[in-house]
Amino acid sequence: MRQIYITGRGGPEKLQIREAADPSSAAGELRIRVRAIGINFADILARQGLYPDAPKLPCVVGYEVAGVVDAVGADQDAHWIGREVFALTRFGGYADCVVVPAAQVFAKPAALSFEQAAAVPVNYLTAWQLLVVVGALRAGETVLIHNAGGGVGLAAIDVARHVGATIYGTASAGKHAFLRERGLHAAIDYRGKDWRPELMRLSGDRGVELIIDPLGGRHWKRSYRALRHTGRLGMFGISRVTESWLIGPLRLLDVVAGLPLFNPISLMNDNRAVFGVNLGHLWHEVDKIRAWMQDVLAGIDDGWVRPHVDRAFGFEQVGEAQAYIEARRNTGKVVLTVAS
Numbered sequence: 001m002r003q004i005y006i007t008g009r010g011g012p013e014k015l016q017i018r019e020a021a022d023p024s025s026a027a028g029e030l031r032i033r034v035r036a037i038g039i040n041f042a043d044i045l046a047r048q049g050l051y052p053d054a055p056k057l058p059c060v061v062g063y064e065v066a067g068v069v070d071a072v073g074a075d076q077d078a079h080w081i082g083r084e085v086f087a088l089t090r091f092g093g094y095a096d097c098v099v100v101p102a103a104q105v106f107a108k109p110a111a112l113s114f115e116q117a118a119a120v121p122v123n124y125l126t127a128w129q130l131l132v133v134v135g136a137l138r139a140g141e142t143v144l145i146h147n148a149g150g151g152v153g154l155a156a157i158d159v160a161r162h163v164g165a166t167i168y169g170t171a172s173a174g175k176h177a178f179l180r181e182r183g184l185h186a187a188i189d190y191r192g193k194d195w196r197p198e199l200m201r202l203s204g205d206r207g208v209e210l211i212i213d214p215l216g217g218r219h220w221k222r223s224y225r226a227l228r229h230t231g232r233l234g235m236f237g238i239s240r241v242t243e244s245w246l247i248g249p250l251r252l253l254d255v256v257a258g259l260p261l262f263n264p265i266s267l268m269n270d271n272r273a274v275f276g277v278n279l280g281h282l283w284h285e286v287d288k289i290r291a292w293m294q295d296v297l298a299g300i301d302d303g304w305v306r307p308h309v310d311r312a313f314g315f316e317q318v319g320e321a322q323a324y325i326e327a328r329r330n331t332g333k334v335v336l337t338v339a340s
């Protein structure tokens with residue numbers, strides 16, 4: 001098999017394809033011949049040395065794949081062989097062959113291509129957890145989706161539309177027209193600008209009931225202040241870390257220095273809630289993940305889950321694919337494809 005290694009901290013030149021023997025599937029596992037790989041922002045942070053959860057270097061990252069099962073562990077049902085699936089991988093997904101616990105594998109809906117299926121797990125599970133499971137968004141409420149043009153952002157738009165909420169989002173200006181087509185009621189340009197005056201104007205100075213914020217650091221403070229009373233802030237990323245002028249892992253200091261300190265008394269008196277989401281820390285709760293995925297799969301059947309692949313790059317073009325995201329050019333998901 002071929003795997004894409006991060007060989008050291010740095011730019012896309014640190015990505016290298018290496019050959020290895022095919023893994024075999026042990027008890028409880030399925031082996032998948034990969035056809036498409038979902039790229040996540042965390043993969044880029046890992047390469048930059050800014051993702052504390054990443055394995056020790058050199059390593060193979062990758063949280064999600066789609067492909068065809070070609071081998072099963074001794075205790076697994078042979079009916080899996082030849083089935084088209086998609087799966088969550090706890091790293092190791094940047095490969096043309098992976099072995100995964102069966103509990104992390106789902107039958108691929110026939111309506112989805114491999115590329116679309118690889119765009120589902122991380123983005124839609126994260127959006128579902130943020131908006132529905134913890135964020136408790138209800139019809140008639142208003143949500144602000146930061147980074148609405150990213151993979152999670154587009155998934156969150158789908159979920160918020162399904163719930164029946166009013167949806168505002170921040171994104172680079174060039175993405176606004178597309179985001180409105182996808183269901184955003186108003187798009188706000190947040191590049192080099194404060195987005196709050198526009199949000200306050202849109203919400204009649206009241207703020208909104210839910211904000212999902214993957215930017216981190218001081219940005220979380222600003223988002224908290226933009227909540228309406230009874231509002232909730234869901235924090236789930238630290239994208240801003242890449243903008244720091246500091247070098248290497250020191251860039252994390254900027255995020256840490258800007259962290260809000262939430263005071264329980266203020267939370268009570270403000271009637272607001274704050275929460276965090278990290279799908280990468282839920283491997284021990286796979287039953288919950290599977291239940292949420294059933295809701296997402298039902299959404300695929302019903303048509304409100306619309307995984308949008310912005311661009312598919314070849315396996316060998318992984319550096320270009322990551323650079324495309326770093327340059328903020330993607331609207332929705334970027335995937336790698338493996339020729340069959």
Ligand SMILES: NC(=O)c1ccc[n+]([C@@H]2O[C@H](COP(=O)([O-])OP(=O)(O)OC[C@H]3O[C@@H](n4cnc5c(N)ncnc54)[C@H](OP(=O)(O)O)[C@@H]3O)[C@@H](O)[C@H]2O)c1
Pocket residue numbers: 039040041042122123126147148149150151152153170171172173175214215236237238239240241242243277278279280325326327328329330331332333334
């Ligand atoms: N906690 C979790 O479980 C979880 C799961 C998935 C993702 N996340 C986090 O959610 C965030 C979005 O992930 P994603 O996979 O949806 O993103 P993505 O699809 O890779 O989108 C990247 C987009 O983020 C925006 N962005 C904002 N700040 C940026 C920066 N400093 N550098 C580059 N791009 C920046 C850009 O769009 P605009 O300029 O148009 O806004 C860019 O196009 C990341 O922080 C990621 O780590 C967390």
